[in-house]
Amino acid sequence: xxxxxxxxxxxxxxxxxxxxxxxxxxxxxxxxxxxxxxxxxxxxxxxxxxxxxxxxxxxxxxxxxxxxxxxxxxxxxxxxxxxxxxxxxxxxxxxxxxxxxxxxxxxxxxxxxxxxxxxxxxxxxxxxxxxxxxxxxxxxxxxxxxxxxxxxxxxxxxxxxxxxxxxxxxxxxxxxxxxxx
Amino acid sequence: xxxxxxxxxxxxxxxxxxxxxxxxxxxxxxxxxxxxxxxxxxxxxxxxxxxxxxxxxxxxxxxxxxxxxxxxxxxxxxxxxxxxxxxxxxxxxxxxxxxxxxxxxxxxxxxxxxxxxxxxxxxxxxxxxxxxxxxxxxxxxxxxxxxxxxxxxxxxxxxxxxxxxxxxxxxxxxxxxxxxx
Amino acid sequence: xxxxxxxxxxxxxxxxxxxxxxxxxxxxxxxxxxxxxxxxxxxxxxxxxxxxxxxxxxxxxxxxxxxxxxxxxxxxxxxxxxxxxxxxxxxxxxxxxxxxxxxxxxxxxxxxxxxxxxxxxxxxxxxxxxxxxxxxxxxxxxxxxxxxxxxxxxxxxxxxxxxxxxxxxxxxxxxxxxxxx
Amino acid sequence: xxxxxxxxxxxxxxxxxxxxxxxxxxxxxxxxxxxxxxxxxxxxxxxxxxxxxxxxxxxxxxxxxxxxxxxxxxxxxxxxxxxxxxxxxxxxxxxxxxxxxxxxxxxxxxxxxxxxxxxxxxxxxxxxxxxxxxxxxxxxxxxxxxxxxxxxxxxxxxxxxxxxxxxxxxxxxxxxxxxxx
Numbered sequence: 001x002x003x004x005x006x007x008x009x010x011x012x013x014x015x016x017x018x019x020x021x022x023x024x025x026x027x028x029x030x031x032x033x034x035x036x037x038x039x040x041x042x043x044x045x046x047x048x049x050x051x052x053x054x055x056x057x058x059x060x061x062x063x064x065x066x067x068x069x070x071x072x073x074x075x076x077x078x079x080x081x082x083x084x085x086x087x088x089x090x091x092x093x094x095x096x097x098x099x100x101x102x103x104x105x106x107x108x109x110x111x112x113x114x115x116x117x118x119x120x121x122x123x124x125x126x127x128x129x130x131x132x133x134x135x136x137x138x139x140x141x142x143x144x145x146x147x148x149x150x151x152x153x154x155x156x157x158x159x160x161x162x163x164x165x166x167x168x169x170x171x172x173x174x175x176x177x178x179x180x181x
Numbered sequence: 182x183x184x185x186x187x188x189x190x191x192x193x194x195x196x197x198x199x200x201x202x203x204x205x206x207x208x209x210x211x212x213x214x215x216x217x218x219x220x221x222x223x224x225x226x227x228x229x230x231x232x233x234x235x236x237x238x239x240x241x242x243x244x245x246x247x248x249x250x251x252x253x254x255x256x257x258x259x260x261x262x263x264x265x266x267x268x269x270x271x272x273x274x275x276x277x278x279x280x281x282x283x284x285x286x287x288x289x290x291x292x293x294x295x296x297x298x299x300x301x302x303x304x305x306x307x308x309x310x311x312x313x314x315x316x317x318x319x320x321x322x323x324x325x326x327x328x329x330x331x332x333x334x335x336x337x338x339x340x341x342x343x344x345x346x347x348x349x350x351x352x353x354x355x356x357x358x359x360x361x362x
Numbered sequence: 363x364x365x366x367x368x369x370x371x372x373x374x375x376x377x378x379x380x381x382x383x384x385x386x387x388x389x390x391x392x393x394x395x396x397x398x399x400x401x402x403x404x405x406x407x408x409x410x411x412x413x414x415x416x417x418x419x420x421x422x423x424x425x426x427x428x429x430x431x432x433x434x435x436x437x438x439x440x441x442x443x444x445x446x447x448x449x450x451x452x453x454x455x456x457x458x459x460x461x462x463x464x465x466x467x468x469x470x471x472x473x474x475x476x477x478x479x480x481x482x483x484x485x486x487x488x489x490x491x492x493x494x495x496x497x498x499x500x501x502x503x504x505x506x507x508x509x510x511x512x513x514x515x516x517x518x519x520x521x522x523x524x525x526x527x528x529x530x531x532x533x534x535x536x537x538x539x540x541x542x543x
Numbered sequence: 544x545x546x547x548x549x550x551x552x553x554x555x556x557x558x559x560x561x562x563x564x565x566x567x568x569x570x571x572x573x574x575x576x577x578x579x580x581x582x583x584x585x586x587x588x589x590x591x592x593x594x595x596x597x598x599x600x601x602x603x604x605x606x607x608x609x610x611x612x613x614x615x616x617x618x619x620x621x622x623x624x625x626x627x628x629x630x631x632x633x634x635x636x637x638x639x640x641x642x643x644x645x646x647x648x649x650x651x652x653x654x655x656x657x658x659x660x661x662x663x664x665x666x667x668x669x670x671x672x673x674x675x676x677x678x679x680x681x682x683x684x685x686x687x688x689x690x691x692x693x694x695x696x697x698x699x700x701x702x703x704x705x706x707x708x709x710x711x712x713x714x715x716x717x718x719x720x721x722x723x724x
Contacts, residue, residue, distance in 0.1 A: 026639030
């Protein structure tokens with residue numbers, strides 16, 4: 001199951017590159033006009049990477065799996081598979097309310113599904129640690145970003161990037177401790 | 182062989198997302214006009230997921246493989262590889278007879294090929310349980326859906342979704358028993 | 363190395379499906395006008411499948427690998443990666459000389475590269491059996507098909523399909539013997 | 544982690560093929576007008592292959608991984624994921640300054656990131672050999688190529704191809720020694 005999830009995430013992450021269409025001209029300006037697409041691509045890449053690492057750490061500690069977990073994992077992959085679609089919509093209309101809102105709602109749904117899967121796994125596997133309050137905070141941030149995104153897209157992106165970087169650093173600490181033992 | 186099949190299924194499942202073109206505008210309406218594409222994508226995702234889980238459970242119990250099984254597996258993957266094509270055709274003409282009929286005929290052919298592969302594997306591996314009557318029923322449902330699809334697309338989709346959900350639940354029970362032992 | 367080759371082949375095989383564009387209409391006729399694309403897709407799928415099985419059987423018996431083999435394998439993957447490109451060109455101009463010729467020349471080049479890799483592996487690994495005369499015959503058939511293809515495309519395709527089916531059956535026998543032991 | 548990186552590289556390498564659009568006609572000339580695309584595809588394929596082999600050799604000797612290495616690896620994959628984008632931009636404007644410059648700057652950034660990851664891994668794993676001076680030279684070559692590329696694209700490509708072939712041969716020798724033991 002982990003190999004399949006890995007494969008799907010690897011494909012999602014690289015499929016997004018396909019949405020990066022060639023610039024219409026050969027000047028630096030033509031490249032720079034793509035910056036909203038680039039930004040949303042970068043955020044999505046970060047977003048999927050953090051999930052991928054979390055997913056890996058989670059399943060490393062998981063020993064018992066039941067079919068509820070299996071279907072929940074597939075549901076989560078289903079939500080994640082919309083990320084390239086949402087990313088390219090934001091890239092095309094970087095100033096509009098709906099695409100940005102849709103983008104962050106999707107992130108929220110991915111978070112909820114993952115959290116639910118975490119809960120299911122934890123009920124079967126005692127050694128899995130309690131989910132951190134951090135995950136609830138990031139869910140809230142996604143909702144705020146979805147609401148704020150329509151008025152001030154940049155603020156929403158900055159919020160989400162900050163949360164993601166927070167994740168990157170907190171995962172770092174956890175790993176370090178593990179490697180110290 | 183399982184890794185290759187897994188890889189192909191993972192790619193098929195995510196390639197379908199590429200067919201989800203960006204909406205033409207930035208309003209909620211532009212997103213909602215994509216609902217036939219979304220629906221067919223959702224059904225195809227469910228369809229491939231159920232097959233993927235079934236395929237996994239089947240090969241976990243398989244010990245002997247001969248070349249007939251190998252080629253039958255490749256034939257099945259060939260049929261499955263048309264799913265993104267059929268899905269996007271349905272998404273484009275959600276009200277027309279042929280695309281919907283073609284979609285369900287494809288599901289039927291995938292079912293027949295899988296059932297044949299199951300039969301071949303069972304002949305070599307005694308520990309594989311008999312195929313359930315459920316698989317025959319779902320083959321019939323696909324034919325009925327192909328016939329009904331032209332007149333009433335929604336009815337056909339509802340039929341197939343019901344069968345798929347039935348599969349999800351019956352697989353669940355089977356897994357649960359296994360984890361109880 | 364095998365996992366990477368497997369991955370690349372799995373992606374090549376499914377990328378070809380992306381070339382299957384949606385029909386322009388919703389009638390059966392619109393589907394049937396795609397038959398040259400379908401045919402070339404089918405032949406390419408067969409072609410890659412046979413190579414994939416051969417590649418697998420070869421590396422199962424390979425114990426020593428040197429860097430020449432590694433680069434030869436990458437060269438072979440490079441040639442194989444043009445198959446979707448050649449397939450879609452043939453599908454677009456099914457009656458023209460160049461695309462069909464290019465298609466079969468590509469098959470020939472894939473054959474030569476694979477044969478060369480086989481040779482390199484055999485020199486290092488005594489347990490790998492001699493390459494069969496069959497592989498030389500199929501190389502000749504690809505050349506003949508490339509020459510004939512311009513005048514009579516169907517004849518060329520029939521030739522190549524016959525050779526491929528011959529491979530499928532001869533691999534079958536080899537496998538059977540192995541499973542009998 | 545290696546499986547995921549492998550998967551991403553495999554997808555990147557084959558996604559580039561998607562950029563090889565069908566020729567507009569059915570003559571040999573129509574194929575030959577694609578030569579800039581072909582050339583850049585070939586160079587990118589070589590480039591990714593060399594990195595893939597290097598990445599493999601590096602992680603084979605790596606035993607301890609910390610989270611810095613993990614994120615550095617993801618950063619490197621992020622840079623690499625732009626290769627298909629840069630490749631197709633060069634293929635479209637083979638005579639222009641910016642695309643070629645962007646292409647080689649990307650190669651340079653991939654080199655820097657990889658070198659940094661190498662450094663991080665080496666600090667944790669004593670058995671990993673010192674990075675060769677070759678890697679610094681190739682970083683310089685990428686910068687020179689980026690600067691020269693605008694005036695004389697062919698010279699830049701020849702430079703980079705020479706460096707890549709140098710890598711292929713030096714990796715070959717290293718492997719040979721290993722297999723001699």
